[in-house]
Amino acid sequence: MDRPMPPGWDHAPSATCAQVGEHALIRWITARLATAPSADLLVDVGDDAAVVVPRRNHVDVLTTDVLVDGVHFTRAFSDARDVGHRALHVNLSDVAAMGAEPRWALLSLGLPPDLEARWVAELIDGLVDAATALRVRLIGGNISRSPVLFADVTVSGAAKPRHVLRRSGARVGDELYVSGEVGAAAAGLAWLQWQATAGDAAAGSMHDDTIAAAVTRFRRPEARVALGIQVGRNKAASACMDTSDGLADALRQLATASGVGMRIEAGALPRAAGLASVAAATGADAETLAWSGGEDYELLFAVPRRSRRRFAHATTRKGLPPVTRIGVCTKDADVCIVDQEGRVQPVPGGFEHFGGRG
Template identity: 70%
Template sequence: MMAAGLPGWDHDVSATCAQVGEHALIRWIASAVGSASSADVLLGIGDDAAVVVPRRNHVDVLTTDVQVDGVHFTRAFCGAADVGHRALHVNLSDVAAMGAQPRVALLSLGLPADLEARWVADLVTGLVTAARAARVQLVGGNISRAPMLFVDVTVSGAAKPRHLLRRSGARPGDELYVSGTVGAAAAGLAWLQSAIGRAGSPSRPSPQGAETDAAEPGDGRFGERALPSAIEAALTRYRRPEARVSLGLQVGRNKAASACIDTSDGLADALRQLAGASGVGVRVDAAAVPVDPAVTELALRTNEDRDALAWSGGEDYELLFAVPRRARRRFLHASGRKGLPPVTRIGMCTREADCLIVQADGRESPLPGGFEHFSSVDSVAGGRIPEAGA
């Protein structure tokens, strides 16, 4: 049976990567990307390497991140297009945290021989769609047979040197702001894990297409027909995060922040990383932290730890800023533009090296940790999927 609904894809829906072959996959990817002209790209897919035109008076900002099946995602929870979207946006978030404009991307795929080739095509479609929305051009990459599925993306961005944001610029007295809400992605993941635990592992879906290959909590397999809106939104935040590129650009161009980092491994981890790089301490007002409504909803319905999800839950890809008091108005003006996520003041940087949470009654406690690969204790709150097979 031929697969339908994917332009240019003329392989059987059940064909594996081994049956379709590397060269056929590469040809289809090249056709899916197309040859749209760009002032940034002199030569894209089709040669030994891409050729990118440097921007005058700008520096290149480079980042790479890998998404590994069973560690960063599982096919039981995410569709193929979700994985492609995620793989790009985790990199866009790093570029955003530097105050840079993303320009081009490279894609490398490690594919098991028995993986459905159509699943790969849907993954690429998700990534290319996300790239076009972000005005990023996919200019090349690599495909390899591998014992497990992984998706490795590299993104290059550009920024004027004076507009770059770093982790290391915060000073005592600077105020701390975070964009959006925290804990949403971890709550979405925890809900999926809890729901599958209640309903039993869903069967592997047929390879009809990535948009339907992930288990949905409202599809009957989890025993629920409808979900609270906060949980639905959290599932989207987990499956398809949105990097805060425009916010990072605005703050960088206005030189309104002394330091910035994204919250890929949780708010607490971001605070510790920024403090360590800048040589300062932090005091965070617990009551001020914008905890996502899904965190509270989940804690009411399950045994999940609200504080762990809020402080240590990763993969929100929000931005944490340190802002000098003299730049506060400039920062709020830059971050308050239409279409940007809200920012919330949550604390300040201190001369003392301690990283503390301050409760409403004045009680102080150390910041918890965030997700860390190879740590002795795996945690759902870290935003990763320990031993989650698909």
């Protein structure tokens, strides 16, 4: 199927970044970003730096994340628009986990000279479409020649000081909740990896809706922005963290930051529907995908029991993902799983750069 041309793209489809050149790429990006003036943006794209107006009585919440080809994505499994979408949403997820509303974004690109320039334009398309959907504005960035393709995004959000969520606020007795489903993105990646080597054997699984949903979740994750904002404003949660490196990793990090233990009910975990199908097709371990897979970008909350009703009021509003109680914070230092027979085992490790999965 022919790829649609990005709006206003007048270069040859096969032209490389070196052939198009830095200044022509920047001119196209600037034209693509042209939008109505904003009273909160004093200087837009085109100057040495953007100038924004702070929101009154709010603090700025800043985060940055980089996607590196071959580490965070591969062009064999994700197209350019997928990568642009993901590059923004991995940052939106961090801002959401702090209870803040995202406002501005910056983008830096490292581009190999022989990379198809149209691929870059499509990445910008995917990122701008994702930003527009959530009323985030891309206001600048940088382009550099690089031996490795990467996209580095910075997002700035705003929140009232008393609405900011942190990892360190959980206390003994607080209940633990997670949004959405766990393991979907990991299942999607596992299936794509298996499909790449299985050939005809993968054809029978192509039409499984649960697998298709898992692949979409991997390629285009959706940060829980509205949920994070709502819980932050509601002040019902004592702590929050996103699950970018897996639920197990988030549990351990939140427990360490708060100085508590955790007891998780294995049967309560909201596992993605595609886990069973992917495990059956590929031989992957469904439990590993659920606990350690990562890239779901769900939110993990700690909620005091006295705030349970207020938390339910905040999280059951129309359009928000479901939120499931999965356990409780304890005074013991261990972070453990209890199965339906009462057997206890440690929570497995999550993803760690330079260390793989623990």
